[in-house]
Amino acid sequence: MKNQELAKEILKNVGGENNINSLVHCVTRLRFKLLDNSKANKSIIEELEGVISVVESGGQFQVVIGNTVGDVYKEIIKLTNLVNDKKEINNEVKEKTSIGNKALDLISGIFAPVLSILASVSILKGLLAIVVYLNYTSTSSGTYQILHAVEDSALYFMPILIAFTAAKKFGASEFIAITLGSILVYPGIINLFNKNIIINFFGIPFKGIDYSFTFIPIVIAVFILAKLEKFLNKVMNENLKLFFMPLLCLVIMAPLTFIVIGPIATIITKTVGIVYSFIYNLSPVLVGIIVGASWQALVIGGIHWGAMPVIINNLSLYGVDTFMALAISASVGQAGAVLGVLLKTKNKNIRKAAISTIPTGLAGITEPTIYGVTLKYKTPFICATIGGAVGGAIAGYSGSAAIGYLIPGLLTLPVYFGQGFKELVIAVVTSYVLSAILSFITFKDPKVENDTEIYDNGKIEKNIDNNDKLNKRETTKTEIIESPLNGEVKELSQVSDQVFASEALGKGIAIVPSEGKLVSPVEGVVSAVFPTGHAIGIISDNGIEILMHIGFDTVSLNGKHFKLNVTQGEKVKKGDLLVEFDINKIQQEGFDITTPIVITNTNDYSNIKSINHGVVKYNDNILLVKQKLIE
Structure with a gap:
C-alpha cells in the first residue's frame, strides 16, 4: 500500500481528523493523542498493509509503521490541518488518563520530533572524535570546524528546537516560542553571563545562566507562554494583536525566564542529574542489568520515552550520558535472538521474516524484530532479554558513555568512543552472541499436528x-x-x-x-x-x-x-x-x-x-x- 493510501486509511480509522488532538512521530511510530479512543478501529488499522502493530500506551494510540513512518506522517499532515489547528478539547469526551500517561505523552510529544536530528548529528560527533584521535585531522582545521558546527549546533541551540515542539504541544505560537528560545542563547547575553556580571532589570538583580544545551527552562517558559497568549487573546483588541501580541509576550516572558523560570529550572536540572548519578554510581553493573533486561519491554509499551529527558539532561550537564550505553545491548540482543531463530528454523516464512528484521534490529530499530519474530514466538524475546541483561552489566562495568543523543544500535557505536569503548564493544558482541545461542537452543518451530494426514x-x-x-x-x-x-x-x-x-x-x-x-x-x-x-x-x-x-x-x-x-x-x-x-x-x-x-x-x-x-x-x-x- 502506498504511503498516501495508508495515511488515508489510518486517518479514517482513528476516527478522522476531528478525533485527533495531536500527532507526532518517532523513528517507527505515529503517536496519536485521540479525543475518544473508542472511535478508533484498532483491528482494521492492524490489518493495513504497512502497519506492523498498534499499541495503546502512555495515553497514546501508537501505530507502528517502521522505517517509512516519516513519509506516512507527511501524507497525513497533507490531508489535515493538524499542524495549524489549535484544538480545544471537549471535556465530555476527553479520555481520563493517569498522571504517568500524561507525562509520557508530554515527553514524547516534545522530544519525538527532534529525535532524528539529534541522533544524526551525534553520530557525526562520534566520528569526528575518532578521526581526531587517529590524527586524520586536527581541531584547528577548517574541515573540523565546519563539521563541528554541524554536529554541535543542534545540541547547542536545543532551546530553539525544543521551543518549537513545546509550542505545538502546549498550543503556543511557534514563532513567538522560537524567538523566546533564541533570546536564551543570544550571544550578547551569553557573553555577559560568561563574565559573571550581575545584571539588573529595572532594579532587579540576577546572575546570568548559560542556557545552551538545556531544555527544561524553555519547556517551562513555553508552557507559561501558552497560558499568557490565551489570556491576551481574550482581553486584547483584534486590531492590535498582529503587532502587540508578540511584543507583549516577549517583553513579559524574556525577563520572567531569566529572573524566575531559568534559576528554578536550573535547580531541577541539577537535581535530576544528581539523582541519576547517585543511582548509577551505587552499582553501575546492577543498573546495567536492569536497563539491559527491561529496555525492550519499555519499547513495546512506548514508555521508554520517560528516559529521554534524563538522557538529554545528562548531556547538557556533563557533556556525556551513561544511560544509553546500558540500553544498546538490549537492542542488539533482539537481533541476536532472531539470528538464533534463523539458524534453527526450517520454516521458510519464519526464515524470511528473520532475514528482513535482523538488519533493522542491529541498527536499533527493534519494532519489526520484536513484532515479527521475538515476541511472536516468545522464547526468543526472553533470550534477548537475558543477553541484554548480561551486555548491560558489562557496559555498566565499563563506565562507557555517549557524547551525544542516539538510537541504541551498531550504527551509533562511534558516539561512545572514549573511556570504556572497547569494553562496550565486548558487551554488545556478548549480548548478540549469547542471545543467538540461547535462542537457537530454546526455539522450536511451530508444531505440526499428527492427528491428520492431508493430501x-x-x-x-x-x-x-x-x-x-x-x-x-x-x-x-x-x-x-x-x-x-x-x-x-x-x-x-x-x-x-x-x-x-x-x-x-x-x-x-x-x-x-x-x-x-x-x-x-x-x-x-x-x-x-x-x-x-x-x-x-x-x-x-x-x-x-x-x-x-x-x-x-x-x-x-x-x-x-x-x-x-x-x-x-x-x-x-x-x-x-x-x-x-x-x-x-x-x-x-x-x-x-x-x-x-x-x-x-x-x-x-x-x-x-x-x-x-x-x-x-x-x-x-x-x-x-x-x-x-x-x-
Whole structure:
C-alpha cells in the first residue's frame, strides 16, 4: 500500500481528523493523542498493509509503521490541518488518563520530533572524535570546524528546537516560542553571563545562566507562554494583536525566564542529574542489568520515552550520558535472538521474516524484530532479554558513555568512543552472541499436528488412537475454510507483497482468481468492509477472523472496477456473494490480482494448514484450522 493510501486509511480509522488532538512521530511510530479512543478501529488499522502493530500506551494510540513512518506522517499532515489547528478539547469526551500517561505523552510529544536530528548529528560527533584521535585531522582545521558546527549546533541551540515542539504541544505560537528560545542563547547575553556580571532589570538583580544545551527552562517558559497568549487573546483588541501580541509576550516572558523560570529550572536540572548519578554510581553493573533486561519491554509499551529527558539532561550537564550505553545491548540482543531463530528454523516464512528484521534490529530499530519474530514466538524475546541483561552489566562495568543523543544500535557505536569503548564493544558482541545461542537452543518451530494426514486433493483422514485420546486432557477442534474464489492456489510465501508473504497479518493461502466474484467462505458476520471494495473481513460463527484482500495495491483504484454487495455487520452464509470485480480491467491498470486469504487471529489456533493445491472452485476445502481445547 502506498504511503498516501495508508495515511488515508489510518486517518479514517482513528476516527478522522476531528478525533485527533495531536500527532507526532518517532523513528517507527505515529503517536496519536485521540479525543475518544473508542472511535478508533484498532483491528482494521492492524490489518493495513504497512502497519506492523498498534499499541495503546502512555495515553497514546501508537501505530507502528517502521522505517517509512516519516513519509506516512507527511501524507497525513497533507490531508489535515493538524499542524495549524489549535484544538480545544471537549471535556465530555476527553479520555481520563493517569498522571504517568500524561507525562509520557508530554515527553514524547516534545522530544519525538527532534529525535532524528539529534541522533544524526551525534553520530557525526562520534566520528569526528575518532578521526581526531587517529590524527586524520586536527581541531584547528577548517574541515573540523565546519563539521563541528554541524554536529554541535543542534545540541547547542536545543532551546530553539525544543521551543518549537513545546509550542505545538502546549498550543503556543511557534514563532513567538522560537524567538523566546533564541533570546536564551543570544550571544550578547551569553557573553555577559560568561563574565559573571550581575545584571539588573529595572532594579532587579540576577546572575546570568548559560542556557545552551538545556531544555527544561524553555519547556517551562513555553508552557507559561501558552497560558499568557490565551489570556491576551481574550482581553486584547483584534486590531492590535498582529503587532502587540508578540511584543507583549516577549517583553513579559524574556525577563520572567531569566529572573524566575531559568534559576528554578536550573535547580531541577541539577537535581535530576544528581539523582541519576547517585543511582548509577551505587552499582553501575546492577543498573546495567536492569536497563539491559527491561529496555525492550519499555519499547513495546512506548514508555521508554520517560528516559529521554534524563538522557538529554545528562548531556547538557556533563557533556556525556551513561544511560544509553546500558540500553544498546538490549537492542542488539533482539537481533541476536532472531539470528538464533534463523539458524534453527526450517520454516521458510519464519526464515524470511528473520532475514528482513535482523538488519533493522542491529541498527536499533527493534519494532519489526520484536513484532515479527521475538515476541511472536516468545522464547526468543526472553533470550534477548537475558543477553541484554548480561551486555548491560558489562557496559555498566565499563563506565562507557555517549557524547551525544542516539538510537541504541551498531550504527551509533562511534558516539561512545572514549573511556570504556572497547569494553562496550565486548558487551554488545556478548549480548548478540549469547542471545543467538540461547535462542537457537530454546526455539522450536511451530508444531505440526499428527492427528491428520492431508493430501493434495483436499481430503482429510483422521489417525487418532482412541485410547490415547481418552488419556489426554487436551482435544483438538478442527474446522474447514472453503474457497471464496474460483482460481489457482498459491502458497502465501510466494506472493509479491512482503507483508502477506511474511505472514505478518496471519497464516493462510493466496488464490489467483479466474472469475471476478468473491463469496463468503464461512457462515459469520462481515467485520470489516473497505469502501474501495478491495478487501473484506469476516468473523465466522466460531470466531475465526478471515481477511480476503483482492489484489495488491488495488486500494489505489478507489473502488474502480469493484462492486460491494455487503455492508459491515451483515450476517452471511457460505457462498453468499461479497464482492464483484473486473479481473481484466484491474490487470489492465497494472495490478496483480492475486488474492490472499489469511486468518488474522492466527495466534488463537494451534495449527493452520493449506489443504488444497492447484485449481479450486467455490466451496472447495482450502484451509484446515485447528484449535486446542481443554476437556
